Amino acid sequence: MDLGLAGKTVAIMGSTGGIGTALVNLLAQERARLVLIGGQSERLKSLAARPTSAGILVDAVTGDFRRDSDRRACTSALLDLAQLDGFVFLPAELRTDTFPDARPSEIRETFDVNLFAAIELAQAALSRASSTASFVFASSVDAHRHPRHTSSASYDSSKRALESVAESIAVEAGSRGIRSNCIIPGLIRTPMTEDLFSTQFQLERDQFLASVPLGRAGTATEVATLIVFLLSPASSYLTGACIPVDGGFLSQGL
Numbered sequence: 001m002d003l004g005l006a007g008k009t010v011a012i013m014g015s016t017g018g019i020g021t022a023l024v025n026l027l028a029q030e031r032a033r034l035v036l037i038g039g040q041s042e043r044l045k046s047l048a049a050r051p052t053s054a055g056i057l058v059d060a061v062t063g064d065f066r067r068d069s070d071r072r073a074c075t076s077a078l079l080d081l082a083q084l085d086g087f088v089f090l091p092a093e094l095r096t097d098t099f100p101d102a103r104p105s106e107i108r109e110t111f112d113v114n115l116f117a118a119i120e121l122a123q124a125a126l127s128r129a130s131s132t133a134s135f136v137f138a139s140s141v142d143a144h145r146h147p148r149h150t151s152s153a154s155y156d157s158s159k160r161a162l163e164s165v166a167e168s169i170a171v172e173a174g175s176r177g178i179r180s181n182c183i184i185p186g187l188i189r190t191p192m193t194e195d196l197f198s199t200q201f202q203l204e205r206d207q208f209l210a211s212v213p214l215g216r217a218g219t220a221t222e223v224a225t226l227i228v229f230l231l232s233p234a235s236s237y238l239t240g241a242c243i244p245v246d247g248g249f250l251s252q253g254l
């Protein structure tokens, strides 16, 4: 099936993570043109050191979204583009902080990465968005149902706010033909959750998976496949939605 993404320019933030890497692979198969923004991995650094290419990889820019100056540099990279057909925001900082104990500086840092970077970069992307552009943001089931064994108050609240950002873009840019949606992953095996898959956390993992109707964790490719669908014209009447990809976890209510 031709998903209609060949030659489309898609900016991906968080391209080096588990879900981001799976997404890059799927979009490369579709021959989309990729702009990789933000992150500190060695692979991204080596891609960023290369001259801009006319092939599938258009540009790569490193940046730590906790820093104002890096967010500005990444915003400038988006403003340098002539046109953007897709925008995917995946980066996240996950701290295990309880609400009473969380330090304001750490809450601010989490919000800088998870929310303010998304807002600043999406604003720049909107000014370059084509008339069929699609925006996709990554929330988390934790924004809706807090796991009992951990606490991540700043992460959870930043994700809930991000869902609202995705909905605002859908409402305010819909008249231009632009779509905006949010995905809500459940437990997905990636570098972010690797600890949970060690024997040390087997009890916590089993407790969580007992609440997942499909009874297993998801894969990064299962999430990336949903993002590709949301970017493609196949989802042309889908906007303003927050879509769980969680094995049915949230379907059991709050």
Ligand SMILES: NC(=O)c1ccc[n+]([C@@H]2O[C@H](COP(=O)([O-])OP(=O)(O)OC[C@H]3O[C@@H](n4cnc5c(N)ncnc54)[C@H](OP(=O)(O)O)[C@@H]3O)[C@@H](O)[C@H]2O)c1
Pocket (backbone or CB within 6 Å): 013, 014, 015, 016, 017, 018, 019, 020, 038, 039, 040, 041, 044, 063, 064, 065, 066, 089, 090, 091, 092, 093, 113, 138, 139, 140, 141, 184, 185, 186, 187, 188, 189, 190, 191, 192, 193
């Ligand atoms: N995995 C799950 O179970 C799960 C569940 C619910 C929601 N999600 C959400 O899905 C998204 C992707 O998750 P994932 O599992 O793929 O995460 P991951 O493997 O940990 O990847 C995180 C990505 O974010 C980037 N990043 C982190 N801090 C950054 C910073 N300060 N500045 C710029 N970039 C930064 C990382 O870049 P570098 O490493 O290159 O610096 C990396 O590309 C996240 O928003 C996460 O909250 C995941």
